[in-house]
Amino acid sequence: MPVLNRIAALAPEMAEWRRWLHRHPEIEFDLPKTSAYVAERLREIGVDELHEGIAKTGIVALIEGQGTGPTIGLRADMDALPITERTGVAHGSTHEGMMHACGHDGHTAMLLGAAKYLTETRNFAGRVALIFQPAEEEGGGAEVMVREGLMERFGITQVYGIHNAPNVPFGHFLTTPGPLMAAVDTAYVTFRGRGGHGAIPQDCVDPIPAIASTVSALQSIVSRNIGAQDELVVSVTQIHAGSANNIIPEDGWFCATIRSFAPEIRDLAEARFREIVTGQAASFGLEAEIDYERGYPPTVNDAERAAFAAGVAREISGPDAVDETAPRLMGGEDFSYMLQERPGAFLFLGTGPGAGLHHPAYDFNDEAAPLGASFFARLVERALPLG
Template structure:
């Protein structure tokens, strides 16, 4: 089958720069959703809006008759980051920025919809899923709770993410584990404050908290097998506001990440026990808010193989890295993969670009036609 023409590079770049100028954060992607729905309807897709508030789904049936149905997903939300790039398409909204490349992801999937709508030379159905609130808020879960796969049944679902540090024109495919599960927690330890010169008259919440921070690392170093990656990080520690008072309250926040869900359950249980034991020893009250956020992103091996074969043909097999170390970062595409088979890949965004979530990050426009072609060729392979 001859290659389907793509939108021009200038048009893809125009779309991407427009999304980048107008970043919208979780469940507030109103302008983005309206723009997507308008374009998809212009191209003849059956469009549904309002799923999980700002989610958009476009459905395109192939010209060659009945066949499988596949879902292709792009995340559309931005981050609460103030942009520091001096570019013409910089964010118009202070404190909000596309610092993770979702503007590029959205553009590449939009480009695939443009191309396939003009030449739907496939059998079956493509469901284009433009998902809100990937960053921490679980927009994928919200779409599923509103019946995404019941309303738009798919046999498999696919996603991608740009990857700084990997050259443009290269890709990475994992057979199984891609990104970690993550939980977050907030802990308050409360005791009896006292004068710093007379610690025996109070309960030293700071001493107890410091012991806890160091002792919790034993859950990773001594209770986790070396071949099972896991990270427990305390990322926030707030206590006191003067030189001569031991505070009565300390507030801690952090995250737990791993790939094996049984291990995660074990670590959560032991984490809770460690806090209870330490609080009891020091005579403190412990208030723990522990939230299970995203499961691990685990590909289905045969679907990952489909993606790898498409990328081999598109980029050359020497440009496709198979099973590099998975990332301890997390991704709510994992909720989709819990309900349907599929795969999630990485496309290189360049060696020299800033890291994800940096105020100096910018999606590489050179990646736009690569990602768009990848989606089109994946459809051609799966729905031929």
């Protein structure tokens, strides 16, 4: 694979950066050590401008090319997950209950590697904005950065990001034009009844049968309310009720995740969800409280930019290692907020066999970092050519 020679030489340094980040995971917007470490590396690298404190702990670093031109944004997320690590690696988490189980440490190392190459070579006409973002997993850090004027403040005209993909063949890139990842909505439902002794159910209004019935009824949204060619997931992921084996509880609650791509399907799913819950509650004589939260929008690639990025990926991994019409994924990604503001593309980079994302045994494959860094660097040189 034609990894750029200078970036190949940076592989040990990128692994060192990545493993430091892995040992010191932080979550959501509370990334003081992570942000300080990244800023220190960027100062050593010699970026032209360093802007800290965006979305609390986010960073934007600017690198000027050798001539005038537009500004390209390259994004890496920095936050970890509230998971207890079970990798057994020497560079394992030193923060109890937190770990980099999604590879954001690897994403950050890749973008730092690209930064070092681009500051040394400056083989492009224009400017690069390196975006180091907090709170991808929870909190919508990308939305906050956009709301704080990220695109306008730095004149970004297009934007790109990469996510690692364990158990996809090593070095393979996946993307697609249009929607790539789903919108993510969350619903919390509480049923309120009347509790009492488990031996006297006739004197109670039991929320548990209502929850059980509602969970089954919600599956009819996918099976009966949308077309077979449409895409929607409704999954109940938590149920909580009761405290003892002889007590009918006063109330109970459940939550669900709802994933979709098309706005009309998203609207239909919410409407039917509310109707089913309200109807089920009434049929059991209960009161229902519904907290329906619209989360990250779908991640939608600009078709032209996705094709361009796929072409760059072929330069790095070869023509047979890039799928630019990959299947859509029902997972969510807050890079979607950046793609709502500017054209660009999001891609997945295969890291080979290993534990899956968000698993306590997951660890980013350091051998993939030179591929990701080379992709970022070559993308800038192709999009902003000298002359």
